Amino acid sequence: MDILRFITAGSVDDGKSTLIGRLLYDSQSILDDQLEAISRASKNKQNGEIDLALLTDGLRSEREQGITIDVAYKYFNTSKRKFIIADSPGHVQYTRNMVTGASNSDLAIILIDGRNGVIEQTRRHSFICNLLGIRHFVVCINKMDLVEYSQAQFDKIVADYKEVTKGLDIPNLTFIPVSALDGDNVVEPSEKMAWYEGKPLLRFLEEVDIDKKPQLSSNRFQVQWVIRPQTADHPDYRGYAGKVLSGVYRKGDEVTVLPSGTRSKIKALEINQEEIEEAFAPMSVVLHLEDDIDISRGDMIVPSQASLSPTRQITASICWMDTQPLEPNQFYLLRHNSNTTRVKISDFVHKIDIETLQETTGADKFELNDLGQVQLKTAQEILIDNYKENPANGSFILVDEHSHNTVAAGMVVAVS
The missing domain is CATH 2.40.30.10 (Translation factors)
Structure with missing residues (x-):
């Protein structure tokens, strides 16, 4: 299964933690001991309900003390896909944390309170996600239960969001009305919003097509270490250790070493002293070339047809x-x-x-x-x-x- 990395972004009290908790709970991705712990801690346990926000609010005490917190990551999977959620803080002073979470995401869930509509944090988070090249936006208009599941209110927020972001390049934009507290349109379709004809959130996340196919010209391998053990067993060993930043490298590929511009071919690729046929991002590998070339830390090995200048x-x-x-x-x-x-x-x-x-x-x-x-x-x-x-x-x-x-x-x- 492939992995979908997405970030949830919204203002304080828009319901991000509850939405993530609902995704985990309704997709049966919570361990029994976690479920038991949050059940005991839930304020509403006398009503037979659990506080799903507790699944991601473990850093609440730190936040209340004014300590800068990092992005919280959650992992779950369904039968169709694996997911990594980056849950970023909603406070404006933690914008820098939000940048960290968005930098590795394929998709952004922008959460909007159905009562308040588009606010400054909505614009800020949308701009940052767009700036970082995220091409898929899902705008979840939450707390629809508090606006009586009003289609008119949903349509108004959709129009407002499109207006304030019309200057941004968002090629894939989807709007979903949800109630994270009650689970409407999160995992299962909502009977209370029959006017909405789209997919519930989880089904959308399972099926959205994120094109990750690399272009050959964008292959990038940066040398971190030149390995020359010069032992009796390996007198001629010379390997270039580093990380495949992007693309795929295969044995026999014609490559150019930058900034020198020297050309060669890949003789072998290895991981843990075992040869492999190909290496792709973000693998860390040792790369061997057919020719002895003066290469040092920071040099880049790219396809010969690539265009990259110092x-x-x-x-x-x-x-x-x-x-x-x-x-x-x-x-x-x-x-x-x-x-x-x-x-x-x-x-x-x-x-x-x-x-x-x-x-x-x-x-x-x-x-x-x-x-x-x-x-x-x-x-x-x-x-x-x-x-x-x-x-x-x-x-x-x-x-x-x-x-x-x-x-x-x-x-x-x-x-x-």
Whole structure:
């Protein structure tokens, strides 16, 4: 079975935890001891009900103490598919955590309270998911039981959402009315919303087609370590250990080593000292070439027909994650896969006004959770892609040189 990774995003108290709990509960993906534990802790147990939100709210006490929390991951599967859920915090101050969860997701569930409709966090989360290249959006309009399962209210929110996101490139957009508390349209169709003719949420997630077929030209393998044991048993052994960032590599493939531009062929691929016929993302493997080539950490091995040139200047979208603001002409460390180089923020292109999703120019600094575009100049040449063309090789983080804190997540939009 294939794996669908998706993120749930919504404002505080929109019902994310209950929705995830309902998915797990109704799909019978909860272990008996977990079910017993939440049954004992449920406030409504005297009514024979359990509080499904307890399945994902284990960090509630930390949240109440003001401690920054990470993304919570849940795993479950049905007979048709395996799933990994990234449950991101709803508070605006945890936008940076939401970026982390969205960066590895194939699909986004945007949760909207049926009483409140589209709010700022809806726009913020939708923009971030779009920025990170997520192509499938499921807008779950929750708490329909509190608006009397009104089709008119559902239609109004659908129209409002389409209006505020019309400037975003969302190729696959689906709307589902649900009541996570009662289970309507979560796993089974709702008799209370007979006017809705689409699939319930779980069936949609089981059947949605996520195209993950890589293009050969986007194959990327970055060398992390050159292995030369020089032992009596293996006097000529030379392997290049690293991670397949994207695509598939096979024995006999013609490849080019960058930045040198030297060409060769793949002689062998191995994992745990055993040869394999092919390696694909995100496998970590040892790759052998037919020719002895001067290769070092950070070099890239790509198909010979691939187009990838070293650069020192990039334009990138960033989410600022530090309490100390970003100001022009500051220096940081840019970490791109196994490469680290010093970088200067040379210019601010624009910031995003979350209220309108419009670009605003003239900014003099970026503060915590600000989104926008900047221009960067690196001290050394890097081999990096446009994020939308190859997310695995088009993202990076910025690190403070002195504190070593991660201060920003970046996605390349243009390479100079």
